[in-house]
Amino acid sequence: MKTFKILFILLFLFLSTSCTNQKKKTASTELKTKIDNYLSKTMRLHNIPGLALAVVEGDSIIYENYFGKASLENNVQVDKNTLFRIFSATKLITSTGVFQLIQDGKLNLDDAISIYLDDLPPQWQEIKIKNLLSHSSGLPDIIKYESTLSDKALMEKLAKDKMDFVTGNQFRYNQTNYWLLAQIIEKITGLPFDEYVLDNQFENPKNGVLFSSNSQESIPNRATRYFYNDETKAFEKDTNNNGIRGHSGNGLNITLERFIEWNKRLDKNLLLDKQTKSKMWTPFNFVNQKDNFLYGWGNYPVNGLKSYGFSGGNLAAFRKFADNKTTIILLSNGYEIPAYDIIVNDVARIVIPQIKGSTLEEDVMGLTLKGEFGKAAESFKKLKEENPLSNFDNLKWNINSIGNSYLFSENYNEKALEVFKFNAEANPKWWVALAGLAEIYEKRKDTLNAITNYQKAISLNKNDEWSYNEQMENKINELKNN
Numbered sequence: 001m002k003t004f005k006i007l008f009i010l011l012f013l014f015l016s017t018s019c020t021n022q023k024k025k026t027a028s029t030e031l032k033t034k035i036d037n038y039l040s041k042t043m044r045l046h047n048i049p050g051l052a053l054a055v056v057e058g059d060s061i062i063y064e065n066y067f068g069k070a071s072l073e074n075n076v077q078v079d080k081n082t083l084f085r086i087f088s089a090t091k092l093i094t095s096t097g098v099f100q101l102i103q104d105g106k107l108n109l110d111d112a113i114s115i116y117l118d119d120l121p122p123q124w125q126e127i128k129i130k131n132l133l134s135h136s137s138g139l140p141d142i143i144k145y146e147s148t149l150s151d152k153a154l155m156e157k158l159a160k161d162k163m164d165f166v167t168g169n170q171f172r173y174n175q176t177n178y179w180l181l182a183q184i185i186e187k188i189t190g191l192p193f194d195e196y197v198l199d200n201q202f203e204n205p206k207n208g209v210l211f212s213s214n215s216q217e218s219i220p221n222r223a224t225r226y227f228y229n230d231e232t233k234a235f236e237k238d239t240n241n242n243g244i245r246g247h248s249g250n251g252l253n254i255t256l257e258r259f260i261e262w263n264k265r266l267d268k269n270l271l272l273d274k275q276t277k278s279k280m281w282t283p284f285n286f287v288n289q290k291d292n293f294l295y296g297w298g299n300y301p302v303n304g305l306k307s308y309g310f311s312g313g314n315l316a317a318f319r320k321f322a323d324n325k326t327t328i329i330l331l332s333n334g335y336e337i338p339a340y341d342i343i344v345n346d347v348a349r350i351v352i353p354q355i356k357g358s359t360l361e362e363d364v365m366g367l368t369l370k371g372e373f374g375k376a377a378e379s380f381k382k383l384k385e386e387n388p389l390s391n392f393d394n395l396k397w398n399i400n401s402i403g404n405s406y407l408f409s410e411n412y413n414e415k416a417l418e419v420f421k422f423n424a425e426a427n428p429k430w431w432v433a434l435a436g437l438a439e440i441y442e443k444r445k446d447t448l449n450a451i452t453n454y455q456k457a458i459s460l461n462k463n464d465e466w467s468y469n470e471q472m473e474n475k476i477n478e479l480k481n482n
Helices: 002-046 087-103 129-133 151-160 175-189 193-201 244-250 256-267 274-280 340-351 361-369 373-386 393-407 410-426 431-443 447-460 469-481
Strands: 050-057 060-071 209-211 226-229 234-237 252-254 308-312 316-321 326-332
Touching: 002 050, 002 060, 002 340, 002 361, 050 256, 050 340, 060 256, 060 340, 087 129, 087 175, 087 193, 087 244, 087 252, 087 274, 087 308, 087 316, 129 175, 175 193, 175 244, 193 209, 193 244, 252 256, 256 316, 256 326, 316 340, 326 340, 340 361, 340 393, 361 373, 361 393, 373 410, 393 410, 393 431, 410 431, 431 447, 431 469, 447 469
Parallel strands: none
Antiparallel strands: 050 060, 050 326, 209 252, 226 234, 308 316, 316 326
16 A cells, blocks of 8 residues: 555655646747747848857756748858848947957056057046946947048048047937047057957857958858848948058958857956946946946847847847846848848846736837838827836837838839828827927928928937037928928
């Protein structure tokens, strides 16, 4: 009898353990299926050629998958060996390299850049390391000059330019900042920027990670970066070449697996200690008390949950929900309508319990793309109700992008109007939405509505972002005089 009882108990425990393991396996399968279906749908809606995505939770990779084509011409699939350019998300790597020097006592956030760089213009003397990292320098942007210029010729041109604003006052994204950071890294370490970063942040720097800001360079396993031509309705290869000067701002090429490894090293405090990471993820104190940016990292709260990271080229995004021990890495190589931050936010809603909801940002985008604006408005309203602490800046911009894609096509003039009207109604306090609506009215020769909406946009743009109010005032005067 005792033997039977023991066998029964063992059998019960075996079945219980099997059921528990099965539940875990089923839950993982359900999650994978849900994200797979979401990404497949999103890639169709946004016309994304190729994509790779990973979700890391603590020490575990809870999702990793590869979709679509790395090369449309050669019919090459995206896989674990595919290198993606991450463009401006490279700045996360550069920032980490700067903070490694800070951690080693070789650099300080409050150091003036003139300590490390010679022959700077007088107006640059008081700019500090922290201003370069936080894009608060006020420097003129190198992007307006030819990438073929020598460093000396470029500096001569920049030295003649006026500062964009008083250093420290505000945030303005700028490629000059990270070019100068690369020079400072080289001055301190005595190493080329690429070598310093690869040797100090990657265990195997010769496999699955490299620097190149040249889209024309032939690199094995690298995904082709595509632009969508609205006129021809076809993808075209990117031919941009920023040269070596672009490496610190937009030059990293990496596989998803290597990016996952880099994130693991960051999490385990192998790249930076906990205290230094905390310093890197501290908001910069802008004088205008309005802008929100960390030291090289963006701050993207999702329904009240903090997330740090950055994106690049509207193609790649790295986002770390540090308090939830969750990281989302997205890599892609083209689009018709940008979707990178929407994808990250929605995947976060799928995997992080604190921000789960029945409505996703892609639901709103899908309905907008289909022209079902009434349903889109209802979906947006529900999304806002489920996420009362979110501002949906990325979603607003992406809807704006849909309108812009129609704006310059006579065949879609009416569709552009409907998109801009929807965005303005959904975001009545956002000046960009009103300016977009004014522009389409101007294009349609509806002078009264164009003037009215330009005036509304000016009244909402109290801080005169991008110094755009003067342009809108000029448009109003032109419309009145015609």
